[in-house]
């Protein structure tokens with residue numbers, strides 16, 4: 363029986379399962395994550411994907427191990443945690459969220475090592491709780507992004523919107539509700555969506571397989587388009603705004619996001635369509651000055667040259683398969699975060715929150 367769900371992550375008391383997104387939309391099956399190694403593999407092979415979901419599943423896979431283990435000292439526990447996160451962050455290089463959460467948790471752990479009032483067991487319990495809290499924090503952040511983004515797009519008007527989105531930034535890319543797709547959900551909750559257009563998003567097909575699945579599941583009026591149809595859409599439809607996610611935002615507002623985002627931003631500028639990046643603060647990397655310094659992951663040729671087990675590209679052709687591209691801040695109308703909407707060149711205003 364095909365049981366529809368949008369819950370990308372199921373977690374309770376040290377038991378972790380992920381919705382296997384390589385099987386969607388045909389199959390809705392959960393995959394157990396029994397340790398950090400399996401967490402790394404699920405992220406690296408994209409059984410789970412999406413910058414926030416990657417961070418949450420990575421951290422929860424550490425919580426799974428902390429649940430099962432006990433330690434002879436706080437120093438031993440800190441070393442264990444550090445080694446696990448050093449390994450996890452190698453699963454995929456572009457999204458910054460997991461790296462940031464790893465830094466925060468490792469810092470928290472080192473503070474507990476020197477806190478004589480805390481036992482080794484206290485430290486283990488505190489670390490597990492800090493990781494488990496990421497789930498509810500992500501959902502709350504996404505709801506705030508949804509509200510700020512919807513208010514920004516509406517700009518005081520109350521006429522239904524036509525929105526274009528790229529890739530998947532919904533419940534399947536986060537703990538729930540989503541970032542850019544969270545803005546769409548908020549507009550839909552206010553009955554202010556006329557139509558959502560989502561791109562297929564080759565080659566992993568996040569749009570056709572995941573975003574379309576979420577939009578249909580929520581009953582949001584929507585249409586799927588080829589990645590190559592965006593210019594024609596802007597020419598033929600009055601698109602109110604484009605909303606996309608982010609994997610890493612540099613200090614100057616340049617944003618790495620799914621491949622194809624940059625060309626949509628160029629087209630949006632040409633057609634005077636507002637273009638918004640929607641992302642939590644954990645996607646902003648103030649240590650990176652500009653998009654030039656963002657590492658862009660290249661995925662295996664097979665993911666581009668095949669659909670399932672069927673080869674679609676001519677034998678012998680080489681493929682270039684970057685998973686992301688960088689949109690310059692100059693093409694971004696605003697960066698929608700859980701703290702509000704910020705101009706790409708004014709992200710330093712977010713530093714007090716970071």
Ligand SMILES: CSC[C@H]1O[C@H](OP(=O)(O)O)[C@H](O)[C@@H]1O
Pocket residue numbers: 411412413414529530531532535536541542568606607608609619620621685
């Ligand atoms: C909620 S941000 C999701 C972000 O991650 C996606 O990449 P991938 O599917 O390869 O993990 C895409 O860039 C989305 O914008």
